[in-house]
Amino acid sequence: MTGLFRSFGRIWAVFMKETVQIRRDRLTFAVMFGIPIMQLILFGYAINMNPKHLPAALLVEEQTPIVRTMVQSLRTSDYYDFVMQTDDPRETGDLLARGEVAFVVSIPSGFTRKLVRGERPQLLIEADATDPAAASGAVAFAQTILTDALRHDLKGPLASLAAGPPPFDLVVHQKYNPEAKTSYNIVPGLLGVILTMTLVMITAIAMTRESEQGTIENLLAMPVKPIEVMLGKILPYVVVGAGQTLLILLAARILFNVPFIGNPWILFLGVSVFVLANLALGFTFSTIARTQMQAMQLTFFFFLPSILLSGFMFPFRGMPEWAQTIGEVLPLTHFLRIVRGVMLKDTSLAQLQAPILALCLFTAVAVSIAMLRYRRTLD
Amino acid sequence: MATDYAIDVHGLVKRFGNKTAVAGVDIQMPRGEVWGFLGPNGSGKTTTIRMICGLLRVTEGTGQCLGYDIRKDAAQIRELTGYMTQKFSFWTDMTIRENLEFVARLYRLPHTRQTVDETLETLGLTHRQHQLSGALSGGWKQRLALAAVTMHDPKLLLLDEPTAGVDPQARRDFWDEIHHLSLKGMTVLVSTHYMDEAERCDRIVYLAHGEKIIEGRVPDVIDRSGLLTFRGEGAGVRRLADDIKHEPGVEHVAYFGSALHVSGRNRAAIQAAIDKHPTDDVSWNEVRTSLEDAFIALSAEAGEDKRVHA
Numbered sequence: 001m002t003g004l005f006r007s008f009g010r011i012w013a014v015f016m017k018e019t020v021q022i023r024r025d026r027l028t029f030a031v032m033f034g035i036p037i038m039q040l041i042l043f044g045y046a047i048n049m050n051p052k053h054l055p056a057a058l059l060v061e062e063q064t065p066i067v068r069t070m071v072q073s074l075r076t077s078d079y080y081d082f083v084m085q086t087d088d089p090r091e092t093g094d095l096l097a098r099g100e101v102a103f104v105v106s107i108p109s110g111f112t113r114k115l116v117r118g119e120r121p122q123l124l125i126e127a128d129a130t131d132p133a134a135a136s137g138a139v140a141f142a143q144t145i146l147t148d149a150l151r152h153d154l155k156g157p158l159a160s161l162a163a164g165p166p167p168f169d170l171v172v173h174q175k176y177n178p179e180a181k182t183s184y185n186i187v188p189g190l191l192g193v194i195l196t197m198t199l200v201m202i203t204a205i206a207m208t209r210e211s212e213q214g215t216i217e218n219l220l221a222m223p224v225k226p227i228e229v230m231l232g233k234i235l236p237y238v239v240v241g242a243g244q245t246l247l248i249l250l251a252a253r254i255l256f257n258v259p260f261i262g263n264p265w266i267l268f269l270g271v272s273v274f275v276l277a278n279l280a281l282g283f284t285f286s287t288i289a290r291t292q293m294q295a296m297q298l299t300f301f302f303f304l305p306s307i308l309l310s311g312f313m314f315p316f317r318g319m320p321e322w323a324q325t326i327g328e329v330l331p332l333t334h335f336l337r338i339v340r341g342v343m344l345k346d347t348s349l350a351q352l353q354a355p356i357l358a359l360c361l362f363t364a365v366a367v368s369i370a371m372l373r374y375r376r377t378l379d
Numbered sequence: 380m381a382t383d384y385a386i387d388v389h390g391l392v393k394r395f396g397n398k399t400a401v402a403g404v405d406i407q408m409p410r411g412e413v414w415g416f417l418g419p420n421g422s423g424k425t426t427t428i429r430m431i432c433g434l435l436r437v438t439e440g441t442g443q444c445l446g447y448d449i450r451k452d453a454a455q456i457r458e459l460t461g462y463m464t465q466k467f468s469f470w471t472d473m474t475i476r477e478n479l480e481f482v483a484r485l486y487r488l489p490h491t492r493q494t495v496d497e498t499l500e501t502l503g504l505t506h507r508q509h510q511l512s513g514a515l516s517g518g519w520k521q522r523l524a525l526a527a528v529t530m531h532d533p534k535l536l537l538l539d540e541p542t543a544g545v546d547p548q549a550r551r552d553f554w555d556e557i558h559h560l561s562l563k564g565m566t567v568l569v570s571t572h573y574m575d576e577a578e579r580c581d582r583i584v585y586l587a588h589g590e591k592i593i594e595g596r597v598p599d600v601i602d603r604s605g606l607l608t609f610r611g612e613g614a615g616v617r618r619l620a621d622d623i624k625h626e627p628g629v630e631h632v633a634y635f636g637s638a639l640h641v642s643g644r645n646r647a648a649i650q651a652a653i654d655k656h657p658t659d660d661v662s663w664n665e666v667r668t669s670l671e672d673a674f675i676a677l678s679a680e681a682g683e684d685k686r687v688h689a
């Protein structure tokens with residue numbers, strides 16, 4: 001009995017010691033509560049498994065009441081957000097390749113005439129199927145939406161068209177991924193996710209390890225500049241990142257049969273800036289955190305939105321505006337556009353200018369913060 | 380330009396929050412000398428050394444180190460100084476050789492391989508060069524650290540308690556090495572708690588509570604304390620200590636080994652205090668005041684720590 005009593009006493013001693021230590025580490029405490037709040041918000045509000053309001057382009061070569069009814073019905077369906085309308089096919093040319101829109105809806109000239117004659121004219125929806133989940137909802141419901149809308153217009157002499165099969169022929173082109181294989185979307189994305197996780201984590205402990213082990217005093221006493229320390233510390237991992245990339249690309253090819261139709265050098269460029277962006281960010285974390293534990297927590301805190309808001313797991317365009325804005329800040333978002341573009345769509349360098357520049361900008365900002373935060377003294 | 384001085388600092392103050400660690404220290408140390416830096420725990424030795432080599436920002440005060448401004452020219456100072464930290468701060472997950480190679484490359488020493496080979500040879504660590512430095516015993520770690528911070532031939536060597544935890548023979552060897560480096564022209568400031576080491580220095584600086592209490596050659600410091608000391612030996616001294624301490628004219632009482640030293644400024648008063656407690660088994664005689672006696676008196680004079688919440 002006294003043995004048990006003593007044991008409780010010792011448990012109490014350890015309990016109190018842990019409580020004191022937990023309270024002292026403010027950042028850990030913040031992370032313990034910050035992460036659940038972030039998860040609640042991201043999963044609850046940002047993520048949408050059945051994305052609506054996807055950006056779409058409209059190519060209509062004629063304006064008739066029937067066409068207007070059809071367009072209006074798509075517009076009010078919540079699935080399509082027509083960001084542009086034109087009658088010139090050249091203008092919609094590479095919108096899908098650049099990822100600016102998820103759909104291009106084309107209604108050719110003569111559509112109405114053929115419809116009235118009961119010839120069932122074609123209505124074309126081209127969908128960017130690199131992410132099959134994003135396209136599926138809008139495409140699946142298009143037929144129903146359009147047919148329902150026409151029912152009101154098809155009255156009097158046209159009433160016969162309302163019965164029977166739809167008076168038009170909906171043709172859907174699932175571009176870039178006609179078989180709608182999820183692995184085509186996920187595997188290239190995984191390249192970005194794996195690089196983000198491993199590289200940020202490994203450089204995040206770069207300086208905190210020196211601080212924790214006391215070697216920082218020696219390092220600071222020697223004539224080496226902050227930027228020299230930073231470059232010396234991150235460059236070995238550029239090689240590691242290159243190795244990881246090669247491994248994942250081989251696996252994508254051999255195990256998952258993911259096509260690679262673009263220019264490998266563009267991907268090489270994209271991976272390079274992306275790797276640098278992540279390494280610079282990790283190093284910045286290591287100048288902010290005071291312990292290796294805190295560095296890990298910062299990494300995790302960054303990793304969570306990277307996975308959820310970048311378009312890796314859930315369609316980017318399906319998220320609310322604010323979530324997309326956060327997503328635009330994350331390097332992974334831009335890298336996904338590059339890697340999916342090059343591998344699946346054969347996107348050109350010119351079309352990828354924006355994401356590449358975004359990654360460069362991110363790197364520059366991270367390096368600047370790291371240099372500002374770098375401890376030059378022991379204060 | 381006071382470039383004759385290796386260290387020339389005035390009114391150095393360092394505050395951490397509202398705690399003053401160093402409260403206005405002046406040091407004018409000529410090139411080529413070996414100075415001892417003494418003072419009780421927490422008196423500000425490490426903090427002062429760190430300010431001199433640019434590792435801590437100076438709160439107040441000005442100064443030069445090897446002719447460079449300690450506030451602005453930390454980069455140049457780092458090139459020319461070697462700083463051995465109080466706590467071993469080389470990379471314990473790297474071998475002895477790898478640590479030395481890192482330092483050699485960082486200072487861009489020519490012929491890295493050869494330089495490191497020679498250093499290992501001098502250290503006597505050639506046969507252990509591939510061991511992790513963390514696996515070395517305390518004394519060997521100190522020797523490795525000294526070798527590493529002198530490899531680039533610094534003009535100024537700042538050693539923070541380099542012999543703490545080192546055995547007596549190794550301590551002697553260490554000091555032989557310090558004097559050897561000094562002969563080659565290096566200026567050496569070394570902090571220590573050992574009086575025998577202090578006596579091997581050209582001059583000593585004594586800090587207490589962040590202030591410089593005294594500075595000078597060892598005999599001068601002893602003289603300036605103005606103390607007279609009587610030494611009592613024998614089995615009965617232990618019983619006497621507490622009583623004699625409170626007698627008028629006795630400034631302090633301290634054990635040296637098994638003997639008791641009683642110090643004060645007035646010979647007659649001390650004599651009277653001793654005579655008041657006659658004991659058969661204790662024999663008394665006047666001795667030369669030691670540096671340690673002088674320091675104990677100096678610290679007592681310095682009084683309470685006035686720095687906190689100053």
Ligand SMILES: Nc1ncnc2c1ncn2[C@@H]1O[C@H](COP(=O)(O)OP(=O)(O)OP(=O)(O)O)[C@@H](O)[C@H]1O
Pocket residue numbers: 395398399400401418419420421422423424425426427465
């Ligand atoms: N980073 C810091 N933050 C707050 N206080 C500090 C810091 N570094 C030192 N101090 C305080 O400054 C005072 C002087 O410390 P310092 O380490 O310079 O003493 P020291 O003379 O080297 O002592 P020791 O002989 O024990 O090495 C101490 O009271 C210490 O607590």
Ligand SMILES: [Mg+2]
Pocket residue numbers: 424425426465539
């Ligand atoms: Mg110290």
